[in-house]
Amino acid sequence: MTVRPQVLMISGSPRNGSHTAAVLRAGANCLVEEGADPLLWDLAAHPLPVVEAECHGRPERYGAALARKLPLLAARADAFVLASPAYHGAYSGVLKNALDHLDAGRLRGKPVALVAHGENLSAVQVCDGLRTVVRALRAVAVPEQLVTVPGDFAHPAGGGPELVAPAALDRLGDVCRALTSMACRTGRPAMAGVDRGRSPQ
Template identity: 30%
Template structure:
């Protein structure tokens, strides 16, 4: 499987481009690229979907494109700010659209590792937000990576160019990326991916800083 290039999709951030959460997500995806993966990101304003409802079949272009990327990907990284002790409404609403994948051969996040990153202004919300993200990943049949990252954004963690200024956070984000990519490679080596999960090109939503 030396020619296998997994597609890792990152979802996260806030409605404001360049948030600490988005910078953490982009840093992790760059680490995944260094580990040999192809990446795509859905972040910031691209996540401002209409409120999810099973009663409505119409989908905005961004939501349809995100679901399309998730159907093709081999691993996922989700980064959320901690809002009032849990996942933000923006991220939770985006993840609710994964319900569109319920009848897929690889339903929801089945067979994919999910790296979880929580950012909050202070430590209190980081732990509860990270725990909520892991629970959501389990509910979507994903495999949360052993390493999850909690980032206290009350101190500056990234510079304006996205460089991580905290050595411990840097190592943790790199480990999350490594675990997501390695899990994808192990699944591929075992021949466990269904036909609908091709590596393909990450068209549409921006490829991560390619």
């Protein structure tokens, strides 16, 4: 039986009901269709404490359970999706803090897909910046990436934003296919232990 690659998706918006998280929810569905098991970590719902230098590489030293859990999930994952809104031409501080909780040993050689959201396509700067961080973590950013803008979303009454623009959905599909393909080619599928599509508790 083929083991499905596990993909850790980190939403870097500090706002509940964000466009960034909406993209990752759509991406999780796409990853399931591509044969992967996604786990969405929404930093708005599961915030992390500010990183402590003395705990780097030793997450067990943190008092906060979530700070201990994220590095374990990262080590278990076969691939990653990093997503952020554009803040002053860069990715969010909460995403940078989350990445600072990780060390290169947990991401080395693993594929990473990048997603950005902003008022216009200049939000591509988010992806440019994240590529530098991914490289520093010894991971591999896939060439395909997605940048969304407000017009790519619908806002149903009583609900949060939903990604509906056909072009954006098609591009998201390309990103998910590239990520799962690279995960299957370059890494060992991670051991089971994270249920598909669940958020961390």
